[in-house]
Amino acid sequence: MTLKAALALSGFMFLELTSASFSGNLNYDSPSKRHDHLGIDIDVVSRRTLKRGSVPFLPSQLNFTHGVASGDPYPDSVILWTRIAPSDASDKSNTTVEGTVPLYSHETEKYIKADANPICAEWKVWEPRDKGTMVAEGTAYTTSDIDFTLKVEAKSLKPFTLYNYQFTVCGSGKSSPVGKTKTSPSVDDDTVKEIKMAVFSCSNYPGGHFNAMGNAARKDEHDFVIHLGDYIYEGGRQGKRPHNPPRTALTLWDYRTRHGQYRTDPDLLLLAQNSAWITTWDDHEVSDNGWRDGSSSMNNTEQSFRNYGFGVSVDQRKMNAVRAYFEWMPIRQVELDDNLRIWRSFKMGKLLDLVMLDTRNYDRSITGVGWNDAYIKEIHNDASRSLMGSRQENWFYRTLSESAKRGATWRIVGNQVLFSQFVDDGGGDSWGAYAANRNRTFQHLYDNKINNNVFLTGDTHRNWVSDLAWQGAKKYDPATGQGAVGVELAGTAISSSSPRRSLESSFIRGKHLIQANAQLQWQESYYRGYFLLSARKDKLDAKFYGTPSIATRNSWDLPLANFTVIAGENHLARPVAGGKVETGYLRSGKTVSTNVTLDTSAKTWKVVGIENMYFS
Ligand SMILES: *[C@@H]1O[C@H](CO)[C@@H](O)[C@H](O)[C@H]1NC(C)=O
Ligand SMILES: *[C@@H]1O[C@H](CO)[C@@H](O)[C@H](O)[C@H]1NC(C)=O
Ligand SMILES: *[C@@H]1O[C@H](CO)[C@@H](O)[C@H](O)[C@H]1NC(C)=O
Ligand SMILES: *[C@@H]1O[C@H](CO)[C@@H](O)[C@H](O)[C@H]1NC(C)=O
Ligand SMILES: *[C@@H]1O[C@H](CO)[C@@H](O)[C@H](O)[C@H]1NC(C)=O
Ligand SMILES: *[C@@H]1O[C@H](CO)[C@@H](O)[C@H](O)[C@H]1NC(C)=O
Numbered sequence: 013m014t015l016k017a018a019l020a021l022s023g024f025m026f027l028e029l030t031s032a033s034f035s036g037n038l039n040y041d042s043p044s045k046r047h048d049h050l051g052i053d054i055d056v057v058s059r060r061t062l063k064r065g066s067v068p069f070l071p072s073q074l075n076f077t078h079g080v081a082s083g084d085p086y087p088d089s090v091i092l093w094t095r096i097a098p099s100d101a102s103d104k105s106n107t108t109v110e111g112t113v114p115l116y117s118h119e120t121e122k123y124i125k126a127d128a129n130p131i132c133a134e135w136k137v138w139e140p141r142d143k144g145t146m147v148a149e150g151t152a153y154t155t156s157d158i159d160f161t162l163k164v165e166a167k168s169l170k171p172f173t174l175y176n177y178q179f180t181v182c183g184s185g186k187s188s189p190v191g192k193t194k195t196s197p198s199v200d201d202d203t204v205k206e207i208k209m210a211v212f213s214c215s216n217y218p219g220g221h222f223n224a225m226g227n228a229a230r231k232d233e234h235d236f237v238i239h240l241g242d243y244i245y246e247g248g249r250q251g252k253r254p255h256n257p258p259r260t261a262l263t264l265w266d267y268r269t270r271h272g273q274y275r276t277d278p279d280l281l282l283l284a285q286n287s288a289w290i291t292t293w294d295d296h297e298v299s300d301n302g303w304r305d306g307s308s309s310m311n312n313t314e315q316s317f318r319n320y321g322f323g324v325s326v327d328q329r330k331m332n333a334v335r336a337y338f339e340w341m342p343i344r345q346v347e348l349d350d351n352l353r354i355w356r357s358f359k360m361g362k363l364l365d366l367v368m369l370d371t372r373n374y375d376r377s378i379t380g381v382g383w384n385d386a387y388i389k390e391i392h393n394d395a396s397r398s399l400m401g402s403r404q405e406n407w408f409y410r411t412l413s414e415s416a417k418r419g420a421t422w423r424i425v426g427n428q429v430l431f432s433q434f435v436d437d438g439g440g441d442s443w444g445a446y447a448a449n450r451n452r453t454f455q456h457l458y459d460n461k462i463n464n465n466v467f468l469t470g471d472t473h474r475n476w477v478s479d480l481a482w483q484g485a486k487k488y489d490p491a492t493g494q495g496a497v498g499v500e501l502a503g504t505a506i507s508s509s510s511p512r513r514s515l516e517s518s519f520i521r522g523k524h525l526i527q528a529n530a531q532l533q534w535q536e537s538y539y540r541g542y543f544l545l546s547a548r549k550d551k552l553d554a555k556f557y558g559t560p561s562i563a564t565r566n567s568w569d570l571p572l573a574n575f576t577v578i579a580g581e582n583h584l585a586r587p588v589a590g591g592k593v594e595t596g597y598l599r600s601g602k603t604v605s606t607n608v609t610l611d612t613s614a615k616t617w618k619v620v621g622i623e624n625m626y627f628s
Contacts, residue, residue: 029130029153031058036152038091038163042338043331043351050331050351052157060128068129071184073098077160078275080179081284082193083291083342085236085358087171090195090288093342094179094188095272096131097160102269127156132182137166137175140192147175151182159268161339171198172235172361193288194235197361199418204361209545210234210287213294213470214242214505217274218249220562220625224506224542226279227559227569229286230612233544237287240470241294241372241428242508243341244274246333260309262324267336275340278565284342291341292354292368294428294471298333301441302372303379304401330373355404357411364422364547365415369408371428375401377446385439392438392445399429399446409456416462421579422547423498424466431467432478432500435528441471454482457497463582465498466552468545473505474512474537475556475596477575479583481531490530490599493583501554501575503543504536507562512537515595515605515622522597533588534573536596540625541572551585552577558595560609560622567613568620570594 034040034054044050074096081093130153137148148166162179169175173195179188197204210228228234246261256273257266274280283289299307305326306312312326324332334352338345346356352374358366377397380388391397398405415423430442431453437444444450457465465480479496481488488495504510512518515538522535539558546553556572573593576585591601609620 029058029061031055034058034130034153034155036150036164037154037158038165038345039154039158039161039339041348042158042345043334045348051348057130057155057157061130069098069131071181071186074131074181074186075099076179076186076188077101078272079281079285080177080188080191081289081342082177082191082287083289084344084356085194085196085288085290087196087198088169089165089167090169090175090193091163091342091344092135092137092166092177092179092191092193093161093163094133095159095161096133096154096179096181101156101160102265130155131160133162133179134182135164135166135177135179137169137177140174140176143176159336159339163339163342165344169195171195171201172204189285192286196236196358197363199359199361201361204363206546206548207236207360207363208234208547209236209238210542211238211240211468211501211503211545212506212542213240213503214473214508215239215274215277215280216242216245216505216508217277218245218251218253218255219505219509220253220507220540221565222277222279222506223559223562223566223568224279224540224557225277225283226565227557227567227612228542228544229279229283230567231569231610232286234287237283237289238366238426238468239289239291240426240468240503241292242296242470242505243291243293244270245296245508246270246299247296259320262320262329262332264332264335267333268339271336271340289342290358290366290368290426291343292370292426292428293337294372297337298330298373301379301381302330303376303381304374305378306381308381334373355400355407357415359415359418359420362419362421363549364424365411365420366424366426367408367411367415368426369400369428370404371399371443374404380439380441380445388445389439393447395448397446398449399443400449405449405452409452412456412462412465413460416460421549422464422466422552423462424468424545424547426468428469429471430469430476430500430502432476432480432531433483433529434525434532451482451485454485454497458482458486463497464552464577464579465582466577467498467500467502469500469502470505472502473508473510473540474502475504475535475539475541475572476500476502476532477534477554477573477584477588478502478529478531479533483530488530490533492586493581496531496583498582499575499577499584501543501545503556504539504541504558506542507540510537513625514538518595519597519603526597526599533584533599534575534593534596536572536593538595538625539570539572541570550579552579560607560620561625563625567611568609569612570607570609570620572596573598
């Protein structure tokens with residue numbers, strides 16, 4: 013093929029590419045538009061394509077390598093994501109030998125391996141019943157600078173509407189899979205009857221298969237997916253599903269490669285392709301037990317990792333992780349001047365506000381990382397301590413007030429770590445180690461009579477369902493729930509492990525915890541899984557599901573327990589869980605193990621005995 017034919021096929025001439033051509037791909041702005049060296053300078057990218065003028069990739073040289081994804085639904089727009097790459101992409105997006113220096117420098121020569129060839133893609137959005145009419149479309153480019161990822165905002169959409177979308181390499185018939193997504197209801201809509209969300213946390217690739225994600229995708233009952241963090245793990249764990257790269261992630265290339273590996277799990281791909289996701293991160297997207305200035309593996313001083321041959325600072329490592337996260341996740345950056353900000357909120361009609369927090373990486377005061385746990389316990393009740401930093405804290409309280417004022421029925425808070433008060437929780441990885449921040453939150457809710465608050469929590473790899481009660485400050489009756497300001501629904505992991513390896517030990521542990529903690533109503537630590545949340549004007553339902561085994565890829569889905577919250581009551585409806593759960597310990601009620609699971613592929617029920625849950 014001649015160069016001319018190649019150019020014609022790929023649908024553009026390099027000479028026509030200005031920086032405006034690149035601005036349609038939001039990833040060039042991440043993690044910050046205004047700070048040199050943090051975002052990518054698209055003037056330089058476009059000049060480079062002119063200067064080097066090399067032959068563009070042919071469509072046959074390119075692949076959609078990691079499916080499609082969508083997220084952060086607004087009433088009139090949604091984020092669409094894909095990746096289009098040549099076969100040697102991993103090498104081309106390897107920034108420098110160490111991969112730790114800023115990706116971009118004004119001197120073109122410092123793009124050690126950056127590839128001059130831009131890749132062009134067209135994208136289209138349509139309503140499922142009208143495939144012939146495009147309601148939004150556009151053209152965007154990607155390059156090695158952003159690891160060949162492509163993120164666009166589809167605008168001018170209708171509220172609370174299902175859409176299909178697809179990417180195609182310009183001038184070719186090579187297309188991505190067709191994705192499915194949904195916009196949120198318009199802000200003042202009072203007519204939306206129900207919004208359903210599938211809630212996940214802690215997807216550890218070496219820990220086992222992401223069956224929980226596949227089950228939710230196959231059941232397809234939710235409007236949106238929420239992932240509360242620990243979406244990837246940074247460690248170098250091996251085993252049957254070994255991590256890639258095999259070492260702990262430190263460099264930009266490491267985090268990109270790790271994100272790429274997670275986006276090969278077939279159940280993750282299925283759920284990403286078929287729903288709009290709303291995500292936040294926890295520690296493992298960066299580093300275990302992270303806080304503002306460090307983590308378990310790093311003090312705030314340049315740290316050399318054994319056998320790596322180079323050192324990395326806390327800030328540089330965090331920026332590597334954050335850049336890869338923005339590149340690989342269908343998330344909006346709501347404030348391009350603040351490169352660490354992912355806390356944000358979604359107004360979903362008059363039914364609910366979804367408030368997504370970052371209690372981890374943004375501005376968290378020092379946390380327990382192992383060697384300092386006794387110290388953290390000593391200072392856990394200091395007034396100055398914050399999980400969120402003052403900027404996010406103030407925004408959080410203001411957002412809760414505004415939500416109540418605008419008349420939204422529910423305030424749903426997507427959060428990482430356990431909020432509820434547990435005996436002796438001052439030294440742990442929870443709001444208990446930041447008692448003042450928790451008290452300020454309670455105080456704000458009680459003082460302003462803000463009702464119908466629902467905390468969604470991940471992190472612990474166990475299920476915990478509680479009334480939201482401020483013990484020691486406000487009267488609370490565990491029998492009736494009177495005195496609480498809402499509920500906390502904390503869900504188990506998709507595949508990260510729990511120490512309880514039998515139903516019996518989970519029951520005994522649950523009983524012990526419930527007897528010690530008045531607000532706790534159900535506790536369970538055997539199953540991996542997720543929960544489905546349905547919000548209506550009059551009530552909120554939460555259905556918890558377990559995956560009997562993650563040792564194999566399978567479609568077994570076991571209902572564990574169902575909870576209801578009546579609007580205005582501010583506690584779990586009694587009898588809690590209808591007085592009966594499948595597993596774990598229920599404060600007042602029975603545990604009856606039936607093991608009757610739904611096969612989400614065949615949509616038939618069957619009895620499945622419990623198999624080995626884990627690889628190891
Ligand atoms: C694209 O994917 C196909 C199927 O996995 C593979 O055979 C082919 O080598 C890939 N091409 C490139 C350029 O990566
Ligand atoms: C990318 O660079 C890292 C060092 O930062 C190296 O370990 C890895 O092998 C490189 N990968 C490729 C595909 O060049
Ligand atoms: C961080 O510093 C403390 C106190 O000096 C030390 O005990 C700990 O081992 C250090 N951690 C790392 C990961 O170097
Ligand atoms: C937080 O409230 C608890 C009562 O629940 C109280 O014991 C504690 O001293 C308070 N701490 C701060 C810092 O306000
Ligand atoms: C929860 O409700 C579903 C129906 O939506 C039912 O199939 C399931 O058995 C219930 N689970 C429990 C533990 O009661
Ligand atoms: C349910 O699982 C438990 C634990 O493995 C087992 O003892 C019990 O027999 C199972 N029940 C059924 C009906 O399969």
